[in-house]
Amino acid sequence: MVVSTWWSMLALFETYALITTFGFAWNVALADAVNFNLLVATAGYIMFNSLKFYQAGPKTAIYLLIWSIALASLCAVLHRYLMSSFFQDNVPYQEYLAGSHVIRGLFAWLMIALIGMQSWIWFYMQEQSANEKREQETLKFSREAELASLRQxxxxxxxxxxxxxxxxxxxxxxxxxxxxxxxxxxxxxxxxxxxxxxxxxxxxxxxxxxxxxxxxxxxxxxxxxxxxxxxxxxxxxxxxxxxxxxxxxxxxxxxxxxxxxxxxxxxxxxxxxxxxxxxxxxxxxxxxxxxxxxxxxxxxxxxxxxxxxxxxxxxxxxxxxxxxxxxxxxxxxxx
CATH class of the missing domain: 3.30.565.10 (Histidine kinase-like ATPase, C-terminal domain)
Structure with missing residues (x-):
């Protein structure tokens, strides 16, 4: 619920910026913002789930960097292709797409990398918590076994x-x-x-x-x-x-x-x-x-x-x- 609200607010803010800064029609601005943020959110979800299978370490950081760049590039390419197809006759918007392509890719990379870092930290903390719980249970069972042995x-x-x-x-x-x-x-x-x-x-x-x-x-x-x-x-x-x-x-x-x-x-x-x-x-x-x-x-x-x-x-x-x-x-x- 909190995540969806955050993405909705980001899309609305981008829509407002496109209307006030570049003068695009509301339907063009809204379609651009929703399409781009939906692609980035999907990439972030993919990143989140893929990190479940990687343990913390230097290799995970390299994986995070490569995977975030690949997903960001894919988001930028798909966004430009889809929006160019939807608004073929809107020349100012086509020029805007061509000029903002690199910036969008960088922004997408920052968002996906941030999601990846947060996901990595979350999974790491979950793993540490699970390890501590296992250690406590092991110590508890060991203590109970020793107590039983002493009583016997x-x-x-x-x-x-x-x-x-x-x-x-x-x-x-x-x-x-x-x-x-x-x-x-x-x-x-x-x-x-x-x-x-x-x-x-x-x-x-x-x-x-x-x-x-x-x-x-x-x-x-x-x-x-x-x-x-x-x-x-x-x-x-x-x-x-x-x-x-x-x-x-x-x-x-x-x-x-x-x-x-x-x-x-x-x-x-x-x-x-x-x-x-x-x-x-x-x-x-x-x-x-x-x-x-x-x-x-x-x-x-x-x-x-x-x-x-x-x-x-x-x-x-x-x-x-x-x-x-x-x-x-x-x-x-x-x-």
Whole structure:
């Protein structure tokens, strides 16, 4: 609509100029203007569509120059031929056509070249936008794939430990073995349900975590105690699903494996500065605790997931306060 209006105004302006400057009859001036501008507009349309198949670069500029000159020359020749045929008996107009032939060709070339440049810029911007969109989609799919991979790696080593414990209990304590199998089944069923959920409420996460802790309590008996404290303001707050299990598993590993007495794992949830802040605290003795071989998956996986989801490296921190090892996680909440 805008383009057609622009060409119509240009044709009317040219008609007015031919009437006032050269004194041609209105029908001659209008026919000349409409014919010429229609030819140039058609050439511009051809130029626009032909540039769809050319990528930006030096070769495109050469193509644009040659193609615009060829189309402009064709417009000038066709215009002179057609108008000479229509007004054969109008001698002043025939003289005007002969004298303005070169100027018309130059004007047509400028118009077509301008259309070509604008078209080239438009197609280039469209291509850049499409490339950026593809890159963003690729990054998104890559991030989602990595997040899925991180979540899928949560369970194998825990599952192996649980199966080993069940095997050990099967002979001496079959009732506890059956209980542990049932708890493990409930836990894995809940894990499968959460695979399609990127975020869950704190209540859902703690309920699922409780299933995990019940299994661990069967393994470690009275030695493992847990304490969960939360503010009322945390109700309804969300966090990435299955985020807390590797943190608590890390706390159990370093709190229990090198001691023979009871330990208490404390989980504290509160809200600060529009963030859900969760602290996991476990006893830790650097003199008796020794490095363990493994994948180093626990806290590293949590930090990586948080970075992929929030693009921040400061959402997980650890520190030692006396005999306690504290892991703090900050979860930004949607506005």
């Amino acid at each position: 790696q949560l369970q194998p080593h825990f599952l192996f430990n649980s199966l080993n414990s069940i095997s050990a209990l099967a002979g001496s304590k079959p009732e506890q073995a059956r209980l542990m199998i049932q708890q493990l089944s409930d836990f894995l069923r809940g894990t499968i349900k959460k695979d399609d959920q990127q975020f869950v409420t704190l209540d859902e996460e703690l309920n699922h975590l409780q299933l995990y802790l019940e299994i661990e309590k069967v393994r470690f008996g009275h030695r493992l105690k847990t304490e969960i404290v939360r503010d009322e303001e945390t109700a309804g707050l969300t966090l990435p699903s299955l985020l807390l299990q590797p943190v608590v598993e890390n706390a159990i590993k370093f709190g229990l494996y090198d001691t023979v007495g009871e330990i208490t794992i404390r989980i504290d949830a509160r809200t600060t500065d529009k963030q859900l802040v969760i602290t996991v605290e476990n006893p830790f003795d650097p003199e008796t605790s020794r490095p363990r071989q493994g994948t180093g998956f626990g806290l590293n996986s949590v930090q990586r997931r948080l970075y992929l989801l929030y693009a921040r490296q400061d959402l997980l921190s650890t520190k030692m306060t006396g005999p306690l090892f504290k892991t703090e996680i900050k979860i930004p909440q949607p506005a």
